[in-house]
Amino acid sequence: MYRYDSFDRDFVRNRVAQFRQQVERRIDGSLTEEEFKPLRLMNGLYLQLHAYMLRVAIPYGTLDSRQMRRLAHIAERWDKGYGHFTTRQNVQFNWPRLKDVPDILDALADVEMHAIQTSGNCVRNVTADHFAGAAADEIADPRPTAELLRQWSTDHPEFAFLPRKFKIAVSGSPVDRAVTRAHDIGIRIVRIADGELGYEVAVGGGLGRTPVIGSVIRKCLPEADLLPYVESVLQVYNAIGRRDNKFKARIKFTVGEHGIEAFRDRVEERFRLQRKAFGGADRALLERIRAMFAAPAYVQAPTGGFDAALARDPVFRSFVDTNLHPHRNPDYAIVTVSLKAHGATPGDATADQMRVIADLAERYGHDEIRISHEQNCVLPHVHRRDVPAVHAALREAGLATANVGLASDIIACPGLDYCNLATARSIPIAQGIARRMKERGDEREVGDLKIRISGCVNACGHHHVGHIGILGLDRAGVENYQITLGGDGTDTAALGERTGPAFPAEDVVPAVDRLIDTYLELRSDDDEAFLATYRRVGMQPFKAALYPDSASTAGS
Amino acid sequence: MARAFRPCVLTANDLFDGAVVYLDPDGAWTRRPGAARLLEDEAEANRRLAAAAREDAIVDPYLAEAVPASDGRPKAVHVREALRATGPSNYDHGKQAGS
Ligand code: HEM
Ligand code: SF4
Numbered sequence: 001m002y003r004y005d006s007f008d009r010d011f012v013r014n015r016v017a018q019f020r021q022q023v024e025r026r027i028d029g030s031l032t033e034e035e036f037k038p039l040r041l042m043n044g045l046y047l048q049l050h051a052y053m054l055r056v057a058i059p060y061g062t063l064d065s066r067q068m069r070r071l072a073h074i075a076e077r078w079d080k081g082y083g084h085f086t087t088r089q090n091v092q093f094n095w096p097r098l099k100d101v102p103d104i105l106d107a108l109a110d111v112e113m114h115a116i117q118t119s120g121n122c123v124r125n126v127t128a129d130h131f132a133g134a135a136a137d138e139i140a141d142p143r144p145t146a147e148l149l150r151q152w153s154t155d156h157p158e159f160a161f162l163p164r165k166f167k168i169a170v171s172g173s174p175v176d177r178a179v180t181r182a183h184d185i186g187i188r189i190v191r192i193a194d195g196e197l198g199y200e201v202a203v204g205g206g207l208g209r210t211p212v213i214g215s216v217i218r219k220c221l222p223e224a225d226l227l228p229y230v231e232s233v234l235q236v237y238n239a240i241g242r243r244d245n246k247f248k249a250r251i252k253f254t255v256g257e258h259g260i261e262a263f264r265d266r267v268e269e270r271f272r273l274q275r276k277a278f279g280g281a282d283r284a285l286l287e288r289i290r291a292m293f294a295a296p297a298y299v300q301a302p303t304g305g306f307d308a309a310l311a312r313d314p315v316f317r318s319f320v321d322t323n324l325h326p327h328r329n330p331d332y333a334i335v336t337v338s339l340k341a342h343g344a345t346p347g348d349a350t351a352d353q354m355r356v357i358a359d360l361a362e363r364y365g366h367d368e369i370r371i372s373h374e375q376n377c378v379l380p381h382v383h384r385r386d387v388p389a390v391h392a393a394l395r396e397a398g399l400a401t402a403n404v405g406l407a408s409d410i411i412a413c414p415g416l417d418y419c420n421l422a423t424a425r426s427i428p429i430a431q432g433i434a435r436r437m438k439e440r441g442d443e444r445e446v447g448d449l450k451i452r453i454s455g456c457v458n459a460c461g462h463h464h465v466g467h468i469g470i471l472g473l474d475r476a477g478v479e480n481y482q483i484t485l486g487g488d489g490t491d492t493a494a495l496g497e498r499t500g501p502a503f504p505a506e507d508v509v510p511a512v513d514r515l516i517d518t519y520l521e522l523r524s525d526d527d528e529a530f531l532a533t534y535r536r537v538g539m540q541p542f543k544a545a546l547y548p549d550s551a552s553t554a555g556s
Numbered sequence: 557m558a559r560a561f562r563p564c565v566l567t568a569n570d571l572f573d574g575a576v577v578y579l580d581p582d583g584a585w586t587r588r589p590g591a592a593r594l595l596e597d598e599a600e601a602n603r604r605l606a607a608a609a610r611e612d613a614i615v616d617p618y619l620a621e622a623v624p625a626s627d628g629r630p631k632a633v634h635v636r637e638a639l640r641a642t643g644p645s646n647y648d649h650g651k652q653a654g655s
Contacts, residue, residue: 416635
């Protein structure tokens, strides 16, 4: 994994020292809130409903056990004993006190972590496929590319004040697990001619109040051209992106208003110049970075214990069914640790749970941990013979919920329980649906179903790309929820379609129940997933189930 | 068109820990929602708000609509304010935990 050099270390430490001074000046009254706010936001410190919130980046979702233990320590010492993992591969602490934040940032700097560029109109934490470096279907590990982009974008003087925030995601597999099409720039590693690797680059994706699926701007960008090309995209955006209206300032609007063709022409024109300006240092750097992401030294051993446990233990079997994914080394497996126990807050992990995951990674997982945008933790490299032991330890810690990819594996943003911008709560809705799924007892039979919940139109909970999306709104001070169907965040990306009138909070769980019942009745066979059934039969039968009394379901 | 004035409380977040605070009848900041002063006069409410905006130990003051509960104490009208007055619904944290 990537290790800081002395430049990185000094940079992060200096930022902490500077921020410590600003916090002192704020507390002694030398700075007003108006003056201080941009400074705290530049260091990832938000003010939420009940307290401050510190957002810490986990670049491309990769952590080692030391870093995870440090998060546990921070949670215990300066917060309320837990952290919240988010869809952007960040971790948020919901209760830090202002004067403690510089100490927290120093504690993070000790383990090469920080909160820089987790807020503001800059290039944010670069995200990647959480199975990076491990997935059997992977063309190449996306993390060296993500790390190159991270280094290039960190403190890039030209892009410190973009029209709006800018999010980049990288995927290295044909199956898009990084929701690249919902990012300002979505990059997918592809094979171009004879074994050469390149990138498919999409621009102008985004969720929020105006969701857009990104458009491909370059089908096959040679690997060597990545930074000059991405820099050209940002230069064009920086030059012509709107600054008059923050709701029209994301690159998706720039691309929409100018058209992808015209936007591409401008980028290509810049690119011809930029390409010459990059003298190849970026390529040398990529090679150096790549060496740091070498595969772990795989253990060669029989996998016997795995098969025995599988034959013997039905609980283990169901865990394997949902929480294991194929590893590129057939003796290994990718183990997902669900942070979605039925009734728990999606993405939350206690300090103790973080330590259990850290210990398991150290003992059985080549010291690697990933945070997924689906708000789960991943042990990317576990030898199959060790999976039974990992499972047993997870069970003991209450972390063995076997629901990855199922209806209770819900993404939910913090919503009105924490977020200052929220119009409704997300967490209790997620808890309610997960509890209901447990009661129904048929979520395995229901199969692949992605439910995503956001507490306002900003769509941090990815509701637009949920098979079932739920958006919390405010109707005269009362929470109200709109449902969408058919969203998809993968390589077959699509935005969900609204079912009709919104539901009061207490009717959301029963509504989801009816949607699931309808699906079970309509699916052609047990293998047809919810999304496939929806695509085949369309909205109408689901609408009829949701609004049985409404005349509006008759036609349309 | 401007909305007609409704009774409200003056609320903000504490600078040091971000906790929700309310202006009380003595003109001090309290963390107890029940101890907040219900402001029923528009000019007074605006005057208090303007003064609060110049204070250093609180952040983002604003007027939040409230109604007198049966015991006469101000009660939040909007769900957002009700949550600010208690704490998040997923854990016993914030005001409901007495912290
Ligand atoms: C708690 C404070 C948060 C604030 C103030 C906030 C603010 C916002 C805003 C304003 C947008 C809309 C941007 C736009 O449309 O231009 C947005 C989008 C988004 N946020 Fe958040 N958010 C917060 C928390 C989170 C969390 C916890 C997550 C992850 C779970 C997250 C992930 C995202 C994602 C994925 C999007 C949509 C992608 C896009 O930018 O188009 N945010 N956020
Ligand atoms: S979607 Fe809205 S409520 Fe949820 S975290 Fe984002 S800004 Fe907050």
